[in-house]
Amino acid sequence: MFYRENGQFKASYVEDLRIFKVTQDRVAVLALVAIAVLLVPMLASDYLLRAVLIPFLILSLAAIGLNILVGYCGQISLGTGAFMAVGAYAAWNIGVRIPEVPLLVQILLGGLCATAVGVVFGIPSLRLRGLYLAVSTLAAQFFLDWAFLRIPALTNHSASGSVSVGTLSFFGLPLESAWQKYLFCLGFVVVFAVIAKNLVRTTTGRQWMAIRDMDIAAGVIGIRPAYAKLTAFAVSSFIVGVSGALWGFMHLGAWEPLAFSLDRSFQLLFMIIIGGLGSIVGSFFGAAFIVLLPIVLTNVPALFGLPLSVDTAVHLEHIIFGSLIVIFLIAEPHGLARLWSIGREKLRLWPFPY
Template structure:
């Protein structure tokens, strides 16, 4: 009864095409945004636990947001355009090292611009590695993107030009100076990341509900039928690679500049690629919301599981706890994928459908 479209009639097509057609959804989203932009920083300023410490910003919120962004980028490629990629980590690395080189070789360049340029370079590289997708599909393409992963692992470790002759490939990011605003404290960094992610997520959402998004999905669902209605698979696939790699590249630059500060090539190894792919699969292929849910699941759940035994006063050693966490986490992934193979985002949609007709079953 609370959640229903009763009385909300649309009289224009523009009103029918908004992201949240229901007033209740719009309210919920506004509250969420208010909480993220004002509420949480206010709690931190007021010193209310757990937001009084930097820990929650540095170790939980900022990484969660950045990895959500990376998952969003990968979801455009895998979920919307149907091109499997195991190279997300590589494109993050390209974004990070490109942004680093822009920032350190041209010191006058604002950091934000360097980060976006890093994304741009990642987009160009993504298009190059997307070219095989024009000929090969499915698992074979996955192997081709895996090649990108290993190539960039090697490149940033061995070619000294990219790391500016640092011995182990370890480099440090410049100070975060965004048009005169120094994002030094953990809360400021969180706000910086949050703003970038909200903007990019909105742009991505617009793309997937526009013609280009429909082209991606058409190529994903049936490329031959897409071609007979005038969609060029080449263009659709390569734009998906470009947009996806751009977003992943920006996420990589943010991960390096904001979350880590200094990093080495192994930060963006195959483990990172797989972690992001899991987020996309658990969260829901072809859903923007799913990226955030998936990132929360993969990143936050282990942390929560770690806390539970201690909070319950169970006398367990840290080793046992961390092993149990791994075990439980794996079991939960299996559980959720069996319950809903389309991911957490689909569960959310089903819940909303049920709520709309509640208290009636159908």
């Protein structure tokens, strides 16, 4: 009843090009950001920040990156974990070898390294499609896993690629406690979410989607497939690389190549399928779902006096993820994001039928 756009006329194209076209949406989003920035760090417990919110933010970022490639440009990737690893190890290497570089620059440079690697592994996409491309990204995953484990130069000769970061600071401000790290991650997520949204609603995004929907027709109207695909790989790997660096620096603190294994790649793919392919907001839903489900699975049965063993919980998690993937692909290929927009449409009309 309060969610109405009556009387909100778009008198100029600027207004029609806004991300959130309904006034109530804009207010709600601003309020959400304000709460996330001001209230959450004050009220949330250390556990909530470290175990839920920080992973949620970083995985959302990674999911946005992957969604650009898979959801918008239609190029399937099973190597996301490896691109995260590139971002993390590159940022770490820069920090170890040139300690003067500030953290922010370190992380962004990590993203740039991931971009370079991503573009190289994206080159096969110019010739390969669908499954074959999936295989080439799997190759990236296995090769990079191996490289960080076996090439000592890449990990500054630390044993089996396990590295750790020391104390962190952001231009003199300490990044120690959970809320500081949380705010740092939040900043990245907000900035990149806006950038990603801008990209997908302008020519760049339309080129990606054109390639996704019908590449031959895209060529005929003058879109260069190579350019569109490689920019998608570049932007996607950059965001994924940054998220990898954040995952290493802010969430894990110390890690080994296994932290970015094939399982991580699958997990991210599941996030965007469940959240919604080709939707920025869906990336957030997917990440929230994946972060929350294991917590629910370990805690809820215990509440009813039926604690699950760790093994069973993991297996159950697999079964639920797997089933949901299939269910979403069959019933709602656009994922939770689509359900969300259907809900909003309903709300716009409520309480009237139309």
